[in-house]
Amino acid sequence: MIYISEEESAALVTHELAFDAVRRALVAAASKQSLVFPAVLGRAREATNTFSIKSGSSDELTGVKIGSFWSGNPARGLPRHNSTVVLLDQETGRLGAVIEAGKVNAYRTAAADAVAADLLARKDAKVLAIFGAGNQAGFEVAALARIRPVETVLVVAGPSPRRDAFVERIRAKDLAARAVSAEDAVRQADIVVTATPSREPLFQAHWVRDGAHVVSMGSDAPGQQELPTELLSKASLFCDLPSQSVQIGDFQHVRDEIDAGMLALTAIGDVIEYRAPGRRSDEEITVFDSSGIALQDLYMAEALIRAKASHR
Numbered sequence: 001m002i003y004i005s006e007e008e009s010a011a012l013v014t015h016e017l018a019f020d021a022v023r024r025a026l027v028a029a030a031s032k033q034s035l036v037f038p039a040v041l042g043r044a045r046e047a048t049n050t051f052s053i054k055s056g057s058s059d060e061l062t063g064v065k066i067g068s069f070w071s072g073n074p075a076r077g078l079p080r081h082n083s084t085v086v087l088l089d090q091e092t093g094r095l096g097a098v099i100e101a102g103k104v105n106a107y108r109t110a111a112a113d114a115v116a117a118d119l120l121a122r123k124d125a126k127v128l129a130i131f132g133a134g135n136q137a138g139f140e141v142a143a144l145a146r147i148r149p150v151e152t153v154l155v156v157a158g159p160s161p162r163r164d165a166f167v168e169r170i171r172a173k174d175l176a177a178r179a180v181s182a183e184d185a186v187r188q189a190d191i192v193v194t195a196t197p198s199r200e201p202l203f204q205a206h207w208v209r210d211g212a213h214v215v216s217m218g219s220d221a222p223g224q225q226e227l228p229t230e231l232l233s234k235a236s237l238f239c240d241l242p243s244q245s246v247q248i249g250d251f252q253h254v255r256d257e258i259d260a261g262m263l264a265l266t267a268i269g270d271v272i273e274y275r276a277p278g279r280r281s282d283e284e285i286t287v288f289d290s291s292g293i294a295l296q297d298l299y300m301a302e303a304l305i306r307a308k309a310s311h312r
Helices: 006-012 015-029 102-120 135-147 161-171 182-188 242-248 250-259 268-272 294-310
Strands: 002-004 040-043 050-057 062-069 081-088 095-100 127-131 152-156 176-179 191-194 213-216 236-239 265-267 286-289
Touching (some): 002 006, 002 294, 006 095, 006 294, 015 102, 015 135, 050 294, 081 102, 095 294, 102 286, 127 135, 152 161, 236 250, 236 268, 242 265, 265 268
Parallel strands (some): 002 095, 127 191, 152 176, 213 286, 236 265, 236 286
Antiparallel strands (some): 040 050, 050 062, 081 095
16 A cells, blocks of 8 residues: 655655646546546534545545545644545455545646636736735745736735735736736636635626636536636636536536526546647637536545656
């Protein structure tokens, strides 16, 4: 049985590794040979301590990811979010590998949005708006700046030392960054990313400029919402996994319209494999709902195992 600790996985992971692994996972997710099962959401004795279990299988991999959010961890000097991936042996069902992947999970999530943006965002996208100034937001900026010529990052978050520190960290990456209002950010942005736990829309649909690409990353549970439903009726809609997106992603709020065929929803894996079109014009608005699927974690785990072997 293979074991990779949090320290090892954090040292091995890169944005390049994550992009390649998650791209493979999104292709697998759109394949008829793969299975992704409904996410299980739970909590510990303290209601603020929550966890999720996501599982799936493909021709190559079978396993689960356990993600946790423990609200009191910063007082212990630990991150709130943690993640553990378990791979099962395809032949016997016994433990094949256990990978602690707290930091890896941030790379994995950002990679999914980068894979989608590489297909959906305009090639000349230079202005990125990011809602949220938490841990994940920094990974989103780094991943997207790899695949588009981002020059300016507009940060939407409440005034706080954390927000100001986040802006300074982005500036240290040789990007122009500043905190602005939601309206100013969205009206100027070529790419909009929402990385929050919001339960209501963060901006108005008419602020989104023609040709923009919008990413909902934070919505991954019933009741969460970051995007205005009015935007979805005039945009082309994409996601990591349609069946999950309409249950716990941002598209849960237009589920009836999607089920009735009034709105079309495309798995990004079908775009990668040329079974469906991506962006069709420079004026089109595209939306990617990134609720996060187990196959992303399984393929990340496999990539880390290979990376560890190559470093020996």
